Amino acid sequence: MKPLEYLPYLVAAWLFLVGVYGVVTSRNLIHAVTCLAVAQSSTYVLLLAIGFRRDATAPIFFDVPLGTRAVDPVVASLALTDVVVGSTVTALLLALAVQIHKRLGTLDPNELRSMKG
Amino acid sequence: MPALAALPVAVPLLVAAALVGAGTLLRRRVADIVAIVTAATVTGFGAALLARTLHGEAVVWFGGWTPRSGIALGVAFAIDPIGAGMVTLAGLLMTSALTFSWRYFETVGTLFHSLMLLLLAAVAGFCSSGDLFNMFVFFELMSVAAYALAGYKIEDLGSLQGALNFAVTNSIGAMMVLSGTALLYGRTGALNLAQIGVSLASAPSDRLVVVAFLLLLVGFFVKAAVVPFHFWLADAYAVAPTPVCVLLAGLLSELGVYAVARVYWTVFSGPLEQHAAPLHALLFAGATLTALVGGVMCTLQHHLARLMAYATVSHVGLTLLGIAVLEPEGLAGAALYAAADGLVKAALFVLVGILAHRFGTLYELELRGRGRELRWAAPLLVLGALGLAGAPPFGTFVGKALIEEGAHGAAHWVAALITVVSAMTAGAVLRVTGRVFGGWGPRSLGGRDVASAEEAHRQAAEEGEELRAPRSLVGPSMIAPVLVLLGASVAIGLVPGLSDRTVVVAARFVDRAGYAATVLGVPRAAPPVTAPVPHGGRLVAAAPWAAAAVALAFAGAWAALFANQLPRTIRRRVRRIVVPAARGLRGLHSGQLGDSVTWVMIGTAGIGVLLAATLR
Numbered sequence: 001m002k003p004l005e006y007l008p009y010l011v012a013a014w015l016f017l018v019g020v021y022g023v024v025t026s027r028n029l030i031h032a033v034t035c036l037a038v039a040q041s042s043t044y045v046l047l048l049a050i051g052f053r054r055d056a057t058a059p060i061f062f063d064v065p066l067g068t069r070a071v072d073p074v075v076a077s078l079a080l081t082d083v084v085v086g087s088t089v090t091a092l093l094l095a096l097a098v099q100i101h102k103r104l105g106t107l108d109p110n111e112l113r114s115m116k117g
Numbered sequence: 118m119p120a121l122a123a124l125p126v127a128v129p130l131l132v133a134a135a136l137v138g139a140g141t142l143l144r145r146r147v148a149d150i151v152a153i154v155t156a157a158t159v160t161g162f163g164a165a166l167l168a169r170t171l172h173g174e175a176v177v178w179f180g181g182w183t184p185r186s187g188i189a190l191g192v193a194f195a196i197d198p199i200g201a202g203m204v205t206l207a208g209l210l211m212t213s214a215l216t217f218s219w220r221y222f223e224t225v226g227t228l229f230h231s232l233m234l235l236l237l238a239a240v241a242g243f244c245s246s247g248d249l250f251n252m253f254v255f256f257e258l259m260s261v262a263a264y265a266l267a268g269y270k271i272e273d274l275g276s277l278q279g280a281l282n283f284a285v286t287n288s289i290g291a292m293m294v295l296s297g298t299a300l301l302y303g304r305t306g307a308l309n310l311a312q313i314g315v316s317l318a319s320a321p322s323d324r325l326v327v328v329a330f331l332l333l334l335v336g337f338f339v340k341a342a343v344v345p346f347h348f349w350l351a352d353a354y355a356v357a358p359t360p361v362c363v364l365l366a367g368l369l370s371e372l373g374v375y376a377v378a379r380v381y382w383t384v385f386s387g388p389l390e391q392h393a394a395p396l397h398a399l400l401f402a403g404a405t406l407t408a409l410v411g412g413v414m415c416t417l418q419h420h421l422a423r424l425m426a427y428a429t430v431s432h433v434g435l436t437l438l439g440i441a442v443l444e445p446e447g448l449a450g451a452a453l454y455a456a457a458d459g460l461v462k463a464a465l466f467v468l469v470g471i472l473a474h475r476f477g478t479l480y481e482l483e484l485r486g487r488g489r490e491l492r493w494a495a496p497l498l499v500l501g502a503l504g505l506a507g508a509p510p511f512g513t514f515v516g517k518a519l520i521e522e523g524a525h526g527a528a529h530w531v532a533a534l535i536t537v538v539s540a541m542t543a544g545a546v547l548r549v550t551g552r553v554f555g556g557w558g559p560r561s562l563g564g565r566d567v568a569s570a571e572e573a574h575r576q577a578a579e580e581g582e583e584l585r586a587p588r589s590l591v592g593p594s595m596i597a598p599v600l601v602l603l604g605a606s607v608a609i610g611l612v613p614g615l616s617d618r619t620v621v622v623a624a625r626f627v628d629r630a631g632y633a634a635t636v637l638g639v640p641r642a643a644p645p646v647t648a649p650v651p652h653g654g655r656l657v658a659a660a661p662w663a664a665a666a667v668a669l670a671f672a673g674a675w676a677a678l679f680a681n682q683l684p685r686t687i688r689r690r691v692r693r694i695v696v697p698a699a700r701g702l703r704g705l706h707s708g709q710l711g712d713s714v715t716w717v718m719i720g721t722a723g724i725g726v727l728l729a730a731t732l733r
Contacts, residue, residue: 016292020718023285024711032710036285043295050303075302078250082295085257089288092264096281099271109710112278 008049015042029097029107033090040086044079051075121169122177122194125162125204125241129155133234136227143227152230153215159237160208166201171622174635176247187639189309195247195636198622199452203244203368203375206456209605210367210463211237213598214360217467220592221359221474229269236262236364243372247636249298249384250308252376256294256340260287263369267357276356278708283353286713290339290346293721297332300325301384310383311636314629318387326388327732333380335721341373343437344407345720347430348706348713351414354426359470362422363598366429367463371436371455378440378448382627393443395731399724400441405534408434412541414706416673417699421469421479421549425462428505428542432458435535439520442531447523449616449623454516457609461504461513464602465546468498471595472553481549486556491591495554497599498546504606506543506666507535509656512609515616518659532659536666543666544673551678558678616655 019039026032051072057064059073101107132155136148143151169175175196178184182191215233218225239259246252264287268280302308304325305316317326335346342350354365389396411431418424436458439451471494473479476487488495507513517535524531551557609615625631634641680688 012296016296020289020714023289024714024718026711029281032285036288039289040292043292043299046296046299050299074308075299078299078302081250081254085254085261085291088261089257089264089284092261093281093284096268096277096284099268100274100277100281103272103274103277112274 008045008052012042012046012049015039015045027108027110029100029109030094032109033093033097036093037086037090040082040089043082043086047075047079047082119177121162121165122175122196122245123179125159125166125208126238126245128162129159129234129238129241133231133238136231136234140227145225145227148227148230149215149219152234153212153219155234156208156211156215156237158208159241160205160212163201163205163208163241166196167198167205170196170198170201171618174625174632176636176638184637184639187315187637189307189312189637192251193247193309193636194245195311195632196245197626199375199626200244200379202452202456203372204241206459207237207240207244207364207368210364210459210602213463213467213602214363216594217363217470217598218358218360219594221470221595229266232262232266232269233360233364236266240368240372244375247311248309249301249313249380252379253291253294253298256376257291259369259372260284260291260340263361263365266361267353267365269358269361270356273356279352279354279356282349282708282710282713285710286346286349286717287339289714289717290336292336293332293339294336297329297336300329300332304329309636310380311633314384314387315633315637317384318629320388322388322392322732326385327728330385330389331721331725331728334377335717335724337373337376337380338403338720339373339717340369341377341433341437342370342407342430343373343403343433344410344430345716345723347407347411348708348716350430351423351426351706352708354429355420355422359466359473362425362466362470363463366425366466367459370429370433371459374433374436374440374451374455377437378451378626381440382629383632386627386629389732392732395727397441397443399727399731400437400443403724404434404437404441406434407431407437408534408538410434410702412538413699413702415542416545416548416677417703418545419481421472421481421484422466424481424545424549425466425469428465428545429462431538431542432462432505435517435520435538438531438535439516439523442520442523442525442527443627444523444525445620445623445627446519448626449619450516450519450521450523452516452623453512453519453609453616453619457512457516457606458505460602460606460609461501461511464599464606465498465501465505467595467599467602468494468501471591471599474595475591481552482561484553485558485560486553488554489556492554493596495550497603498550498554500603502543502546502550502670503667504603505546506539506670507663508667509660509663510607510610512606513539514659514663515610515656517663518655519616519620521659521662522655532662536662536669540666540669540673543670544677547670547674548677551674559681 016039019035022035023032026035053069053071056069056071059070097107177194178191180191184190211233236259239255239262242255243252243259246255264280264284267283268277270276301313305313307313307316339346354362357365408431411427411434415424415427415431418427436451436455439447439454475491476484478484504511504513507517521528521532630641
């Protein structure tokens with residue numbers, strides 16, 4: 001692999017770490033949920049990077065000559081499933097955040113009742 | 118056969134969808150009955166699958182996409198007796214939980230039933246799948262259903278916070294599972310477990326394989342709540358509605374351990390073969406830490422649901438101990454232990470739910486002496502404690518005996534650890550029983566703990582409306598699940614020859630080449646693993662340890678209740694050691710979202726460093 005071909009993997013690792021860092025340091029639940037979505041997007045980048053092929057088209061075998069190079073359709077469908085999963089989790093978390101705001105009037109996770117021990 | 122394999126997933130999914138569609142058109146009792154019947158049906162399917170798979174895995178390729186010359190093309194379910202057993206257990210726990218919720222909830226929408234059935238379908242799919250990506254999808258499906266169920270009491274702030282912590286931490290674990298899956302796909306071009314295993318076995322491990330292993334291991338450890346990935350668990354389990362806790366504590370945590378075992382023995386046991394010794398040490402350390410931290414935290418709790426939550430953590434550690442020995446006996450022990458122990462914990466959670474239902478609080482000190490009107494519950498709690506301690510005839514006894522046997526050289530060490538840990542959790546339950554039903558022990562927590570007791574009261578005041586108001590009497594629909602669950606756990610211990618048969622099944626589970634040959638339909642490359650010679654001596658060897666655990670549990674409970682009658686010098690000396698240590702450990706469990714996630718990353722880095730240092 002050429003050095004530049006490592007770039008998508010580095011981007012995926014960076015997205016994951018920066019997203020998790022955001023979740024850890026967040027002072028606002030909406031912000032924390034968005035950071036989680038950023039971390040989740042690292043998996044999309046990773047999946048698509050794994051399936052990428054140079055000079056290849058989208059994996060739609062219609063109207064193209066047989067044997068045309070295409071990117072891996074399996075990872076594309078994995079990424080699609082992953083997007084669905086990610087949006088489900090995000091929607092659920094946002095709903096929880098809305099409820100917390102209704103009950104508490106704040107979105108700061110540090111203001112939440114701490115459940116020690 | 119293909120239909121039977123798919124039914125435990127398809128039936129609850131369809132019924133769940135139908136219940137959502139019917140929505141408010143259905144009367145509550147109709148939804149209750151439909152859900153209970155569905156869960157009972159899944160139990161039946163699981164039992165049928167268990168019977169069918171006893172002599173060989175059932176492999177089903179959906180859409181007829183069977184492998185061509187040993188290359189997997191389609192998506193498969195590969196069901197073995199351990200997976201089928203988990204499906205049966207899930208069905209039984211779900212039936213009990215839904216029966217319990219008949220009276221537990223005053224009002225409940227059909228969405229609750231749908232979510233519960235969704236959870237059941239996902240668990241069944243997870244245990245049946247022979248495909249790593251499908252494992253991830255079912256893993257996410259059950260997680261999302263569990264997040265929503267944990268936060269079901271949306272009027273209760275604690276419930277919302279617990280669900281949030283649960284969801285965020287577990288989502289990060291799930292991302293790691295997916296990243297690990299993606300890396301394995303990038304290396305092998307396969308998602309089928311058997312196919313990945315075959316591809317990887319032909320070459321020794323390299324860094325990519327180790328990183329993929331790390332990601333999958335940590336992802337499943339978060340679900341299993343192995344220390345230090347366990348910080349979300351007590352917050353979520355303590356606030357979830359009791360019927361949900363039955364499922365969470367009875368099964369979901371153990372599924373993380375199941376996944377580690379499944380993925381290790383189908384995929385990684387080949388490339389990591391030369392590294393079995395350091396891996397064994399790593400898993401062993403994790404299991405020991407989990408068992409001890411969970412056990413100590415369990416004894417420190419005065420909120421009954423949190424107490425049971427930490428009992429779950431510590432017993433997950435014991436289950437992992439069975440996997441960590443990397444032997445068929447240990448795995449067989451872990452499987453039996455997880456099933457029998459899950460049933461006992463579920464029964465105890467139901468009893469805790471009955472107390473909450475009747476008295477409107479879960480704080481041990483507030484409940485002191487009030488249990489007398491529910492006198493019948495005391496012997497059931499004691500029975501549950503005996504089950505946790507691993508006393509015969511509970512199935513936990515057989516499981517423990519097998520785990521100890523699997524540990525070979527370290528057998529005494531392992532037996533002592535299991536004894537101490539199960540005595541801690543059982544002792545905590547006995548202490549609660551004595552205080553609630555006997556009115557024994559001090560009225561308040563001594564001197565320095567007053568602050569935390571006040572905190573407890575403040576928290577109790579903040580609990581939702583639902584917990585505050587004592588409600589109607591306890592009906593048979595609440596007692597029956599306890600009896601069934603405890604009875605099933607005893608039944609596991611009483612089936613003759615079950616331990617030998619489970620060892621044979623486990624030997625097939627760890628036989629990677631055999632698994633690949635069955636799934637991919639090719640002649641096997643390696644000679645079959647010889648099944649261990651069955652023998653009945655293990656139960657005799659384990660009996661003194663079980664007796665010690667029970668004695669220790671009773672002694673510990675007595676000491677906790679009547680320590681104020683001991684001479685003052687002894688008390689002061691014990692206090693000087695115990696109190697700071699306990700405060701330090703409790704201080705770590707801050708219940709903050711950021712801390713929980715930080716610990717996940719610290720744990721990942723720690724395991725990563727250990728793997729990098731040892732797997733060369």
